[in-house]
Structure formats: structure tokens, C-alpha cells
Amino acid sequence: MLNNIRYEYYESVDSTNDRIKSRAHENENQGLVISAGQQTAGKGRIGRKWESPSHDSISTSILLKPEEITLEAIPTITVVAAMAVRDALYRIYGLNGLIKWPNDIVLDGKKICGILTEMEMKDGKVWFVIVGIGVNVHNKSFPEEIAFKATSVDLELAKAGGTHGHRQELTKEIWNSFAKYYNIFIETQDMSGLKEEYEKYLANRGNRVRIEDRENSYEATALGINERGELIVEVEGEERIIRTGEVSVRGIYGYI
Template sequence: MPNKNTLFIGKVVHDFQALSSTNSYAQNLLAKSKPIEGTVISAATQTEGRGQIGSKWESPGGQSLSLSVILYPGFLVARKQFELNMVTALALRDTLSVYARSTVWVKWPNDIYLGHRKVAGILIQNQLSGQQVQHSIIGTGVNINQPSFPPELPGATSLYLDTGNRHDLPAVASAYLHTLEQRYLQLRGGQHVRLKRDYYQHLLGYQEQRTYRLPNGEEFVAEAAGVDETGRLLLRMGGQLKAFGLKEISLVPDYS
């Protein structure tokens, strides 16, 4: 159903009971035509949902939100495309904070946490044209009404587990599309300073001493000092800043 609370995001919706991946469907749409900006693809169930760099995203039928939004941020230079992650993460945080009992955190680079546990993931796929972003597929998966998770996902949670209440999926989706549009319009309007300020305000571990882990298993304590314009995490260690890209560093989980 088209979203009544937005200017353009969600005015066209392709809604399915099941898809292999909403992002993949959006890619196929873009390969064949030029959907209007703000076109949404949603699925009650994703059979091959993906996270960042090939990780899998669990998407059981009727219990989670699986959405992809097509945008055309031609105003955005390629080296700053991580700002789309900021926009999406803040939109999810803005939305979930209305419902959640726990504090809603943005976890670099592409997750949303309720307290110490993951409730949502982001997968953004950008097509570049020269130095500009030609189009973007903003994919999100949000755990809403799951009563439990398998043992191999010890750090997962849902709004239901956080609040004890079941939530109306279309209502949460409508709220998210509204906040996504608001944050996207801030980016389009050049409000970069505000977006970064808000992102840091809700960034898990920002300006705190936390334990991080390298791919080889080595752990160390450092302070997150922010992100650079390309989206690398800046860690302060021994008075020096070092930048880490995707899969080069991870925050050691704390499920307490």
C-alpha cells in the first residue's frame, strides 16, 4: 500500500509474500527500467536475504521487515557514499526509538542495536557514474515480532523481545519510510554537519574505551573517535588515530 505520510518514498510499493532478496529484485528493476525515486520492494519472507559482504540475514515469514528502497542521489560524490549509511542508520534509530524500551544504538558500519543486541541490519548497494552516485538500493532487515532466535545467533533480538509486545509491521514500515525520507532530505539539503553530529550521538562505543578484534583474533582496547569521509572507523590507540575499513575490525560483543 502506498505510504500517505511521505513525499516520494513509498508512493510505489512492490509487495511480495516471498522473495529471494528485495535488493536483488530492486537490481533487476533497475536493469530493465528506471523506477521512480522512492520505489519500495518489500517481502514478508526473504529466502536468501543478505547482509554486508555476503553475510546472511534471517527473515522468517511475517515476523520481520524486509525492505529495499530505490534512490537516485546524484548529488552525492562517490567518496562520501557512506553518508547514505548514516542516513539509513539514523532513520532506523529514529523509528525504533519510538517503540523500544532499550536504548537504540547505531553500530558501525551497518547494524542497529537494542541495548547490547542486534535488531536490524543494513545493506546498501550503490551504482557509480564517474565520481557521482547514480543510484542506490537501500536494503534493511528489522527484527520485529520474533519470540526467539536459534543458538547460532546469540546476539540477536527483536522489538517483541525488548518490549514484550507484538507490533504492527505495516505501521512500523510506514514510520521507517517517513523517517528515511526526512533523513535523506537532510542529506540532499547539505546538512552534513547535523547528520554526522546525530550519528556520533547514537554511535555505539563513541568516545568510550571498548575491546575490538582483528580478523586474526587479536583483541585490543581502543576508543572510537568517529568515521572518516569514506566510512572507515577511526580508533584512537596510544594517542594516535588509525582507520579501519569493513571487515578489518569488529567490536567484541557484550551480551550482558
């Protein structure tokens, strides 16, 4: 169970995931959170770079040491983390985001969050897991190539005449929410206790989507998720299972 979260903050690091990894190699206990005002080498899914402008966004990672967890259950932790970010944004700011499978949080059709889960093995077992989360908070603009699909807490609050976000407050709420969902997940190592809530906020559900991997691209209808957190889609009347990893899911006419 995750119940002893400890926080460390640094003005600048190469990557909060890499900093956590170093501490894990020093036998740090589960529950350490490292956050930074800026990342110089942040990472995203499928080898992408995650931009972290100085003090505009949240860059934060946690160390997990789940006992006797199966390899098949590890990708599901990313799905659990997405639920935590969505929950925290709603609890603090009333921002009612959706989840674009598997782990992007979208507000008004634009992405506000990125999540990257990594792990290491030792003696044939999972040694530790790292969950890294990046949230756009104070960003007022984005590079041209992502401006059409990116947003921030401050930009969304401004639409409703609100004030601005607070990175420290949101960081702690995210990890508090994560502990709540993670402890439900770890009991069964699947989404059986969380599936209903996750699907309630699944942006892709019922929509036509484009599935893209390194070899193929095809259209399908997103139906929901299974207990492993994998996406269930329908292709020409037949159901298929889409696994997290080297796969991208896009809307036919836009980001979602």
C-alpha cells in the same frame, strides 16, 4: 531530494534488494520501496546471509538515484539508514536503541537490525543506490549461533510489559525517518548535519573495541565519527580512521 516514496509488498521474494535492482534496470524512478513477508536469499554485510523467517521480520529496500553523488559518499548512506531505524523504533515503541558502528541497531546489547547498501555505475557515474533494511519484529527465538546477540521488537516490548510490533507501521516510519535524514545528508553528501545526533547514540563511543579485517585484528578505543561517517579510533595514542566495508568492529568483552 527524496519526497515521493511508493510502496509495493510481496509475500515472498529472493531478495528485496535484488527485486529493486531489477526495477532500477527498467528505469524505475527514485523512491520505490519493495517489502516482503519472507526473503529466501537475503544478504547482509561482508557477504553474510540475513535470515528472514516468514512474516516474523521486516525485509524492505528502497531505490535511490542521487544526482552527481561521489563514490566516497555512498558508504555514508548506510550510516544515515541506521539513524532512521533507531529513530523509528523510538518514535513508535519508545525503544531507545544505540548504534553499533556503522549500522547495527542494538537494544539491551543485542542486534535488532541489519542494513545493506548496494550501488551500480553507468557511464562512469553512480546510476542508482539500493538500501536494504531487515528488522527483527515478531521473532521469539534465534538460531543457537546468534541467539546471544540477537533480539526483536516483540522481545524488547515484552520486557516492559508491552504488546507487540506491527511490521507495516514500522516499515513506513523507517522510510519516513530515512527521507528526513537522507535529505539533510544529500545537501552536503556527508554527515556534517547529522554527526552530533549520530554520536549521541553511538554504542561504541569511549569503549575499547576490536577491529577485524581480512588480515589483521587489533584493539582500539572508539572516539566518534568524522564527517564521512568513518569511525575514529585511538591506537597506542594515535588516531586512526576505520572505513566501512570489509571491516568488523566488536566489543572486547561482548557484541558491543
